[in-house]
Amino acid sequence: MDLDLRKLRYFVAVADKLHFGRAADELHIAQPVLSRQIRALEKDLGAPLFTRDSHGVTLTDAGRQLLTDAGPLLASTHAVRRRVTVAAHGSRRLMVGFRAGVAVTPAVRQFATRHPDVVVDMQRIEWDDQAPMLLDGRIDVGYVRPPIDETGLRVAPLYTETRVAVLPAGHRLAGKEHITEADLAGEPLLWPADTGPQPTKRPHPNAGYLVRGVDETLEHVAAGRGISFLARSATVFYTHPEVAYVPIPDLAPDQVCLAVAASRTSPMVDDFLAAAHATAEITAECGNYEMWQLGGGAVPSPVERLD
Secondary structure (H helix, E strand, C coil), X not given: CCCCHHHHHHHHHHHHHCCHHHHHHHHCCCHHHHHHHHHHHHHHHCCCCEEEECCEEEECHHHHHHHHHHHHHHHHHHHHHHHHHHHHCCCCEEEEEECCCCCCHHHHHHHHHHCCCCEEEEEECCCCCHHHHHHCCCCCEEEECCCCCXXXXXXXXXXXXXXXXXXXXXXXXXXXCCCCCHHHCCCCECCXXXXXXXXXXXXXXXXXXXXXXXXXXXXXXXXXXXEEEEECCHHHHCCCCCEEEEECCCCCCEEEEEEEECCCCCHHHHHHHHHHHHCHHHHHHCCCHHHHHHCCXXXXXXXXXXX
């Protein structure tokens, strides 16, 4: 039995709203039509997806499982459409997403030696963009930082970066050569829970502000609302007159990974991944401020290759 993608989209709409009427309005179809399509999908799958009673609509265990699997499947379908449209117009393009502090240019230059006719676009992404943009085809390859939902993706480590403490310029530790976790114990931390656990052994009180990206983090720190931690590359790519960076060697390092959609098979993507591997040490070196100032030199870096 082939899964009907139209019925699957209808199911996701109902699962999102938990209300057939509102889902039908969103889909611009009549509610009875929607109800029939959902019943047909349940028949196709041989399992009820929703419980309907006087209290409303809820997902069954089978429905929750289908909702988990539906997202990557629909995103993959959307990505196929996007790539076919691009190919139909005769374009050869590759979209590479990257997190703040990752230098993509070394890989792009190496890739261009094999594919001079391919236009490589580059787009910065944030932590909550990573998986969705890979799954729906907005980016073909991503330089990502965990945590990331790996459902429907292939993710592998590329290199690690040491972390720095991000402090207000007038902070008592701002002028130190390096500090420890213990030096900052109890300080409020700008660290959204959705970006994963704090990198410290002992948790800091949450500063209570929503931050998304390096720029917002620096503004909140400059305003004295708390401290934060960033990968060392931030000291190269981001400056702020009211913020100080101080190395904090005993923090767990920040990981940079390469990610592609599991359904994505393309020699062009494979060649870019190979270029990213080959230039990983150069990319990692961009986070080393001293070597950046000197203009070169090999920097030992724990680089792991994708299988």
